[in-house]
Amino acid sequence: MTNLKKAFALLSLAVAAGSANATIATVYNDFDGGLANFNTTVANAGSTATHDVWSTRLSGTVVDRGDYTVYRANNSSMSSSIYTLYNSSPSRQTSGYMVSIDPSGTGTGHGTGDGSSSKGSGLVLDFGAKGKSVNAIGFEVGDWATCCQVSDLYISFDNNAPIRVGHSTVFGDGFLTNRGAGVFVAAFDDVATFAKVTFWGDGWGEVLNMGGTIHYASLRQGSLQVPEPVSLALVGIGLLGVGFSRRRKSA
Incomplete structure (x- = not known):
């Protein structure tokens, strides 16, 4: 399966009509393509x-990055390194240091539900600690899709519902950067x-890491645009892996 097909397969195409909707995009x-997206x-x-x-290396329980602080959701000590992507050809490293996640959780197992049972093993970017706020976040993920499938990747803003941003069913199906x-x-x-932004995976037992470069922004409310359903397939191909869904704002 080509990278484009993999990315397209993960597009979220659930759209509800109405101008008073908020938008979620992934x-x-x-x-390289993800950063461009x-x-x-x-x-x-x-x-x-x-x-x-x-x-620079991230270590200890809390790291100050100026606009935000970084810490493990379970407050344990962090370890980090520059990651050389497994199986990449030509060889490719991450753009900066990566923090190890080591997903774990409770309940019946990974790859089920909305991943909430694994959130406690994730990494938190706390903008509120510095008086900041965001609603757009992006970064690199390493050692993904190497084991422990079925597994998913999640991002949540504050305590909102988890947003699934990655899905792996078999070894290697997420080898996207230089293979x-x-x-x-x-x-x-x-x-x-x-x-706050929390990132985690629910592939219990895998060695997962995140970081490299953290990309973030604060978008104006309602500024993301979602096309009409009839044009979603064509737009999805053009976006090379940007998925959209739309939800109604609460009264």
Whole structure:
């Protein structure tokens, strides 16, 4: 299966009509294409992205990155390294340091439900600690789709419902960057801006990592545009891995 088909297969195409809707968008692509998707989506929403390269090692329980702090959801100590993508040819490294996730959880197992049982093993980017807020976030994920399928990747804003940004069913189906175990994921939610972003996976037992460069923005409420359902297939091909869904705002 080509990278484009993999990305297209993950498009979220559930659309509800109505101008008073908020929009959720996701990106799942190779490192370069995913970053281009992210930047284009932010620019089309009339905003500007910030790009923070994790150029130094992240360690300890809390790391200050200026606009945000980084910590494990379970408050355990972090470990980080530059990751060379498994199986990549030509060989490819992440753009910066990656923090190890090591997914774990409770309940009946991974690959089921909405991944909430594994959220406690994730990584938190806390913008609220610095008086900031965001609703667009993107970054690199390494050592993905190497084991422990079925497994998923999730992003949540504050305590909102998890947004699934990656899905793996068999070994290697997420080897997108230079045919290696690396993907770029992103999520957008223009219903509001949020203080915290949490990322996690539910492939219990896999070695998962995230980071490289953190890309983020604060988009104006309602600024993401979703096309009409009849044109979604063509638009999906053009977006190379940007998925959209639309939901009604609460009264």
